[in-house]
Amino acid sequence: MFTPVETTIGAFLLHQATSILLHNNGTILGASEYMRRLVSKPTIGVAAFFAGMTASFPLLRLVLPELLTKYPPSPSTSGQALITVAMGILVGWGTKAAHGCTSGHMLCGLSRLSGRSALAVAIFFSVALVTHHLVHPSLMTSVCTSDLPCYTATYPTQATTNLLVALAAVTITAGRLIPRIAARLSKVTKNAEDKSDGTSLARHATELFAGLEFGLGLHITQMSNPAKVAAFLSFPRLEVWDPSMLLVIAFGILPSLFENLMKGFNKSPRFNKKYELGKKTFADTDWKLVLGAVAFGIGWGMSGTCPGPAVLRSVAQPAWGVLWMGGFWLSGVFLTDEPEGGMCG
Template sequence: MFTPLPSFVGGLLLSYATSGLLAVQGRVLGCSGVAHGVIGAVASRLAPAAKQAPQSATTKDHGPAPASPDGWKFATLAGMLAGGLLLRLVRPALEGVLGTSIFDTPMHVADVGIGRVIAAGLLVGAGTKLANGCTSGHMLLGLARLSKRSLAAVLAFFSTALITSRLLPLPLLTAADSAASHGLAPAILSPNAAVALCLAAPLLSLPSFSYSRLVPSSVRPLLHAFLLGTTFSIGLALAGMTSPSKVISFFYVPLPVPPALAVPAGATWDPSLAMVALGGLLPNMLVWQKIKGWKKPLKREVWNVPRGGNVDGKLLAGAALFGVGWGLMGICPGPLFAVLGAGTGVGGSSIPVFAGAFAAGGLVAGRVLA
């Protein structure tokens, strides 16, 4: 189902979350970077003797970034999971407003195939680690900064995802017929209340609140990151990216291609996600043009924005691997954590298996880079 308005609004929320963290804290809300940072920190605590990959982030116009704790990454990831939980609570009423489902029927391992699920998770995990980003970091923020590396990465992972989705098609799933099929609570909120709750996170994340004197100084950036992570998950759901069927349908854009790459019989193109680029990328470009001349972000002393750099083989290989994994399952890091937080169909679902493979792929790739 073509849903231009919800996808556009979702894109606006994604832009708000990514530009908000960048302008206020000088940090990049890249879902894969956040996830790999958290996974790596947990792994290092479990195995402190393990050799860790060196930090490669640099500050814009300020030389190497100083060592900093990963607390904001934990807070952002927790916010993304909390956003999924919020969506679980408001889903019945919210879907009544949107006129479409925000989650698919759960993809069970037995139906999809354990090999496909594990391969997709490993490829997405390793690919995003090697490419140092995914759809959020490279597309929403990298393209907004006119980064040549991000442009090359986006072209690589979109093209390989498109090809993979056609060569190895995933049976298109159907949206759930009812909340009960996901084990969700029946609608207990009015549509207006559901929308109000979804707007709470972006409104509360305004710097005037999260950086107010009512909040301890050590907690302010964490609270801000948490609320923006929650906002990001809500934006993903409105955009349609928490539905793998919608993502896969977007890959079926009509193109003059060889018969081997033809769209599977009965499948149709859903252009909704193009509205995400319109609502998410264009505002980010305007924000970057405004803030790129600032000496420092609003609430920190330094920028933590990757410098440019050459387009190299590691970037292209990583982006291509990510694209293959994305094309196999229609899941990238951000939606993964939103769906995990919602707990939709976790029992027997492929999502936890995919998540475990994603973590393993990132850790292995991190060792390669060490």
């Protein structure tokens, strides 16, 4: 069902995650690229990001356990296991060829007015929508089980709303302040002669909180729930359509867009010499990006899972994670070119 309160607050957490990583460290929150770096180029910063995502589980379990994502059962047959591996390969190859996924292209790319990201999002969203309709023709999902239309809004209790607002406020405040405190401790300030220290305490603190806010945002919006994503892709059949993802676009992307327009990228980020952004434009679009976006759209439309949510599900269901992540990393065998700038979007 449509969850406007939870989705709005969770989407703002997603905005904060991408914002602090971009304007503190100068890097893009590309979940698929972070996952590849975990294997190909592991660093303390990468570990900090995934530690933050993992920490979203005990934090929510302590404060608002009802908002933890409820996943379908892990594969129990060899056929289901093979399909899970295949979905990992499809999403892995697609996101690598397209140089990004829903986080790198949609959350980060659109908010930077990237033409390449706009094209990639248009392709993989359209393909996912068509794929979902073809593969799941009933369009029924586990989040739309009542007699009411799935777009009917449901609201949390006042107590839950208060806790949710408090959790978001504390997390966002800590994510903004603690890296600055860490900067003072490690003597990495905006006026320092060398701000490129990739092992600085401030940069690691930023990645830790970016991961935490990203994980919390995925849980709270329920974009980590494959059924919730599938319900959005059921459009235009309104009785089974959950419009929650529209609020993710509104409150996850638009605040970042306004912030990027106000701050710009002419000055250096807080803890780095410069912004590490790709230099390719819409004119540099090639067949790999288009085919990659199509492949990712097919995998996303079939399974409702993209790289960020896959990390969370792997923590909750390690058996599923071994299969899906194994396929994701195996996809690198079929495409060896690294995305420009080393990050998605």
